[in-house]
Amino acid sequence: MNSNPLRSLALGLTAASLACALHAQPAPKLTxxxxxxxxxxxxxxxxxxxxxxxxxxxxxxxxxxxxxxxxxxxxxxxxxxxxxxxxxxxxxxxxxxxxxxxxxxxxxxxxxxxxxxxxxxxxxxxxxxxxxxxxxxxxxxxxxxxxxxxxxxSYSQSYSLINAVAKQGGDSWFFITLDNAGGQGVERDGMDAVKAAGGKVVGSVRFPLNSPDFSSYVLQAQASKAKVVALIASGSDSVNAFKAIDEFGLNKQQKVVAMVTFIPEIHSLGITAAQGLILNEAFYWDTxxxxxxxxxxxxxxxxxxxxxxxxxxxxxxxxxxxxxxxxxxxxxxxxxxxxxxxxxxxxxxxxxxxxxxxxxxxxMHMVQVKKPSESKKPWDYYNILATIPAAQAFQPLSKSTCSLVTKKS
The missing domain is CATH 3.40.50.2300 (Response regulator)
Incomplete structure (x- = not known):
């Protein structure tokens, strides 16, 4: 069988060059x-x-x-x-x-x-x-x-909000709290904030997730005579709670602060029933x-x-x-x-x-739900009362218990 040495050498060099070029290409860096x-x-x-x-x-x-x-x-x-x-x-x-x-x-x-x-x-x-x-x-x-x-x-939803209400005379508090890790955390930080503001906690009650009836919890809050009732509920629990609050007239006798309520709950509840509520929001669409x-x-x-x-x-x-x-x-x-x-x-x-x-x-933003007469368009629910700077809105690193934080003496 005849062969061409020059042709074979050229083919070999080409193959080697291609192999080197392929080997030199960086491998994809995405898993x-x-x-x-x-x-x-x-x-x-x-x-x-x-x-x-x-x-x-x-x-x-x-x-x-x-x-x-x-x-x-x-x-x-x-x-x-x-x-x-x-x-x-x-x-x-x-x-x-x-x-x-x-x-x-x-x-x-x-x-x-x-x-x-x-x-x-x-x-x-x-x-x-x-x-x-x-x-x-x-x-x-x-x-x-x-x-x-x-x-x-739980820190961002507690300290700045409670301090503002305390300055308006809210010195006695009752907590209605979702009984899970999130609710307990907000309640714990909230109670600490009340004490730090010079107020007192006169009572609390906890409810299970997805509760259909808040009557007994609202009646306990009403009987406490606290100036402020802090509701720690979100989602459908917020809606059900506010229905009971409205039914028993709690919001006419005591100030109600929504600690972890957000715009979907306000929308479901309706601005008429929710008007006057004070809450903190991380994001508001119309800012x-x-x-x-x-x-x-x-x-x-x-x-x-x-x-x-x-x-x-x-x-x-x-x-x-x-x-x-x-x-x-x-x-x-x-x-x-x-x-x-x-x-x-x-x-x-x-x-x-x-x-x-x-x-x-x-x-963060401290907001208050508008009166129906103030709302000019769909989803126009909030008046922004104050912007809370990032350094004040969240727990300072000096109070952190995170193992990643280098403690300084």
Missing amino acids: DGKVRFGVLTDMAGPTSDLAGPGSVLAAQMAIEDFGGKVLGMPVDMVSADHQMKPDLAANTARQWFDTQQVDVILDLASSPIALAVMEIAKQKNKIAFVNGAGTSRITNDSCNANTVHTSWD NAETRKFSERFFARFKKMPDAVHAGVYSSITHYLQAVQATGTDDAAVVMKKMKEMPVNDFYGHGGSIREDGRMIFD
């Missing part, structure tokens, strides 16, 4: 060649209006607005209903991380859910964003290096041009205005993808370090930042 988010939320339970399908849409919008890719590779998402069951949430998170290539889990409405899932994220070296739970344990004794808390917490622009786009697809959980999910995905883009990797430790270095400048957390304990700090 599995993509980024995948998992929205783990309450799709039909008591916090489904606050989180639920709206969080799924917010995640989709964030991915679309980023272009559906990062570092030239696809970005997608999955979603599931945790049904308010911590064991189900933990099992779903484990399965997502182990078999479905999920890099980041978001939402996590309900404090027991958040505490369960953030532990799985730590074990699997993935990232969890808590957008829908409020216990301050998330960035205190239960903190870890893989979790970011972007929503309100400025940026919040209105996002919210009107969201409303066009969802027919409801977004709340702080929805806005927080969008913001978290965007901030994460920006960090991946900047670092060229989805390695959890590298991305987390970058996210803490980068400011959060968007319609949700304008001027915000993520601290070493995983707490995202940003300005």
Whole structure:
């Protein structure tokens, strides 16, 4: 068989050059060649209006607005209903991380859910964003290096709000509290805030999640003669509680402060029944041009205005993808370090930042529900009474019990 030595040499050099070129190309730096988010939320339970399908849409919008890719590779998402069951949430998170290539889990409405899932994220070296739970344990004794808390917490919902009411003569308090980790945390911080303001707690009562009847709790608050009744409830529990408050005329005899009530509950309750309520909000759709622009786009697809959980999910995905883009990797430790270095400048957390304990700090708003005569358009529910600066809205690091925080003597 005849052969051409020169031709063989040329072919060999070409093959070798190609092999070298292929070997020299950097390997993809994204695990599995993509980024995948998992929205783990309450799709039909008591916090489904606050989180639920709206969080799924917010995640989709964030991915679309980023272009559906990062570092030239696809970005997608999955979603599931945790049904308010911590064991189900933990099992779903484990399965997502182990078999479905999920890099980041978001939402996590309900404090027991958040505490369960953030532990799985730590074990699997993935990232969890808590957008829908409020216990301050998330960035205190239960903190870890893989979790970011972007929503309100029990401290932010207590101190500034209670101080303002105390200055108006509210020196005796009764608490109606959801009996779970989140509710207990808000109650604990709230009672501490009352005492710090020179007031006293004259009583409290706790109710189970998804309670249909609040009559007995409201009557106990009424009998206490406290000047202020603090309601620690969200979702459908808020709506049911306020119906009982209105039925028994509690709000005509005592000041009622809504510690963890948000705009979906105000919408369900109706502005007439909710008028005059004072609450803290992490996000209000009609605050400025940026919040209105996002919210009107969201409303066009969802027919409801977004709340702080929805806005927080969008913001978290965007901030994460920006960090991946900047670092060229989805390695959890590298991305987390970058996210803490980068400011959060968007319609949700304008001027915000993520601290070493995983707490995202940003300005909060103290609002009061308008009278019906003051509301000029649908979803026009709040007067903003004050903007609480980030450094004042959240627990200072000097009080932190997080193991990630370096204590200074």
